[in-house]
Amino acid sequence: MSEQSESEEGGPFRLVREKVLHEVRRAIALGTLEPGARLTERALCETYGISRTAAREVIRQLDAEKLGEVVPHQGLRIARLTPKAVREIYEIRAEMEVLITRAFIALATEEEVAVLKGLVDALNDATARGDIEALVAHSSRYVSHMYETADMQIAGELMQHLNARITLVRVLAMREPGQISAGIGQLERIRARIAARDPDGAEAEIRKYMRTALASALHQLGGDPA
Amino acid sequence: MSEQSESEEGGPFRLVREKVLHEVRRAIALGTLEPGARLTERALCETYGISRTAAREVIRQLDAEKLGEVVPHQGLRIARLTPKAVREIYEIRAEMEVLITRAFIALATEEEVAVLKGLVDALNDATARGDIEALVAHSSRYVSHMYETADMQIAGELMQHLNARITLVRVLAMREPGQISAGIGQLERIRARIAARDPDGAEAEIRKYMRTALASALHQLGGDPA
DNA sequence: CAAGCATGATCGTCATACAATCTGCCGGAT
DNA sequence: ATCCGGCAGATTGTATGACGATCATGCTTG
Numbered sequence: 001m002s003e004q005s006e007s008e009e010g011g012p013f014r015l016v017r018e019k020v021l022h023e024v025r026r027a028i029a030l031g032t033l034e035p036g037a038r039l040t041e042r043a044l045c046e047t048y049g050i051s052r053t054a055a056r057e058v059i060r061q062l063d064a065e066k067l068g069e070v071v072p073h074q075g076l077r078i079a080r081l082t083p084k085a086v087r088e089i090y091e092i093r094a095e096m097e098v099l100i101t102r103a104f105i106a107l108a109t110e111e112e113v114a115v116l117k118g119l120v121d122a123l124n125d126a127t128a129r130g131d132i133e134a135l136v137a138h139s140s141r142y143v144s145h146m147y148e149t150a151d152m153q154i155a156g157e158l159m160q161h162l163n164a165r166i167t168l169v170r171v172l173a174m175r176e177p178g179q180i181s182a183g184i185g186q187l188e189r190i191r192a193r194i195a196a197r198d199p200d201g202a203e204a205e206i207r208k209y210m211r212t213a214l215a216s217a218l219h220q221l222g223g224d225p226a
Numbered sequence: 227m228s229e230q231s232e233s234e235e236g237g238p239f240r241l242v243r244e245k246v247l248h249e250v251r252r253a254i255a256l257g258t259l260e261p262g263a264r265l266t267e268r269a270l271c272e273t274y275g276i277s278r279t280a281a282r283e284v285i286r287q288l289d290a291e292k293l294g295e296v297v298p299h300q301g302l303r304i305a306r307l308t309p310k311a312v313r314e315i316y317e318i319r320a321e322m323e324v325l326i327t328r329a330f331i332a333l334a335t336e337e338e339v340a341v342l343k344g345l346v347d348a349l350n351d352a353t354a355r356g357d358i359e360a361l362v363a364h365s366s367r368y369v370s371h372m373y374e375t376a377d378m379q380i381a382g383e384l385m386q387h388l389n390a391r392i393t394l395v396r397v398l399a400m401r402e403p404g405q406i407s408a409g410i411g412q413l414e415r416i417r418a419r420i421a422a423r424d425p426d427g428a429e430a431e432i433r434k435y436m437r438t439a440l441a442s443a444l445h446q447l448g449g450d451p452a
Numbered sequence: 453c454a455a456g457c458a459t460g461a462t463c464g465t466c467a468t469a470c471a472a473t474c475t476g477c478c479g480g481a482t
Numbered sequence: 483a484t485c486c487g488g489c490a491g492a493t494t495g496t497a498t499g500a501c502g503a504t505c506a507t508g509c510t511t512g
Contacts, residue, residue, distance in 0.1 A: 015495065015496090017495080017496090040461090041463075042462075051496055051498070052497085053497065054495080054496060054497085057282070060283060060287070072462085072463075073461075073463065073506075075462075075463090084377070088379070088381060091325065092325065095321040095322070095325060096318070096321070099321060151310070153311075154314045154318065155314060155318055157292070158318070158384055158387070266492085266493070266494090268493075279464085279465060282494090282495095298474080299475075299493055299494060300474090300475095301493075301494085
């Protein structure tokens, strides 16, 4: 459980708190830590064999990321996604995506456009394999590539912020792979509009995509309350 | 050692870290802590007479709020607003404001619309008095009222996030009060469109307001680099 | 059965310690 | 004189132990 083999390179997590943070995020994304569950400092200390100093920082970080909420004497309560929150997230996300995509189309080189294709393919692949971790990772990379090329760091920041919560929905959606692969198909259409340097077409596809994704997410939430 | 001679109560800051956090935020907003300045744990400890435990949490919180950036062995570097960042913030803010305002118009009761008038008046008052703290406080309250009534908590969250950085510009703008009072005048026009339940008109006014505010902010940044 | 108290859980804060890492300077070698 | 290397200081990362405050809970008692 608390094995430290420093020779093993599982990632660029040189700091204890980053490693644990990653672990906990994963636990939340995979549903091991269910929404509504409480995570106390002590529990973190004992589970991961870390000190309270580190545990506190992990908890505060999760709170800042809105993956949970610190409630005074109950520890961190893992965020529970409500349909309303999901609706709001997708509504905001739609506007941000449009903003970023328009800037991307205006600024991207052909090479940067080409990179997009590789990322969409990777997402397709991850979806086909049902590899949720790869899905999340590539999704994050896709967003990064978009906002970096579009030169909109702050928008990207906010998107990553929203993305963390969206992940909570995506883990539900994984139970019905058809939903996600359909979504990825729409992503491909967005990419095509981007490649064609057609901002209005891209915007239309994005909004369509968001409506579909929202419907899918709501379906997951409502249809599978377990 | 733990001697607190702070008889004056600036607010409901029951926790040490909240009090210090507030102090530092204020110092940043007022320019006491200049952009680019470095804030180390030790400095915080000694300045406010707190422990490293608390100091660390304050620094991490400021980092999460993007009021600064933690760099590995140099402490927190206070954020430096670039024209590009300002442009981006206002661009994003415009979309979010439009989103929130449309929802507000659709959902607000007459009473909630009336509250808006009081808030705009308070902003006018604060601007006239040159009271930057009241300006920031009422501005925050205005945003809160908007997103609460519009039932868009997450958007509000993001707005508050952006607002923190916008404050860094506003402190510059205070040096030329004409700019701000003109801005508040436009706020009044937005309010009027809201009161008339005219979403398209409100959107137009919001976008006009944002353009003006952006221009003003850029002027402050470029024209007064001190 | 209800009110209030005792007890434990949990957090907020502090103090201290030590390792790792980075910075900057200083001295020696070329 | 310049470059290289290492040493001391600064700073962070983490752990540990301690204490008080606050809250929740269950038990005691009227």
